[in-house]
Amino acid sequence: MKPETAAKKLGIYLPATPTEFQEGELTRDDFLELQANPPEWLSELRRTGPHPRSEVARKLGVSNSGLARAGVDDVLTTAEIKALLEEMPEWLVAERATHAAVREDAARSAEKKAEKARKAEKAERSAR
Template identity: 60%
Template sequence: MTSHQSTQTMKPATAAKKLGVYLEATPAEFRESVVSRSELNQLQANPPQWLQDLRSNGPHPRPAVAAKLGVSIAGLARGGVTEPLTTEQIETLKQENPEWLERERATQAEVRKEADRIKKKNAERAERRD
């Protein structure tokens, strides 16, 4: 019995998400075609100039904006940021440090602190069981 291996493909939106870029800012030929796993690997290994530019200058998708600002995606929405931002806009926000950004960073720090506490507690329980 022979098995036929089909090429795994994905929608442009999925590929853009895996590449960490905003789909609407990608070239038309990228948005209008399916991307194979090998093409995605090639883009990650040897990014073309458009991909390098998007990664460094943006516009960045909300998960990337949230990470660069040190807040959650929900925190971005609470702060009124619903559109993709460029690197320059993100840097401006960091410098201005509006009240909502300070508040959301503090909230995110508390969430991380609580996650660490729970992780440590679970590790201690696991040690006691052993």
């Protein structure tokens, strides 16, 4: 597995990892070992950052697009994320509301689709 892929799956920022991680290939067993027994550098990266955009977005409760709209182009540390959550600037409040609305809409849509499938299955069973 390429280091980029492993970093993405581990939720860490690749440039902040040790050189040997950045330059090496990982086997599936190596990757599973990292997940099961993370070395200190991995635990520290997960705890304090810097975090990649997707992790920053998740921790802030917004989308990656929301970060882009707000002009947050850089990676952030855990301390910077906590500071933003304490400040709650206007853009963050608005993006969190937008993200929540999108998630609710997706959940409603999934429920409608599931209900439609249940009805179709019920109709099929009764037709037999």
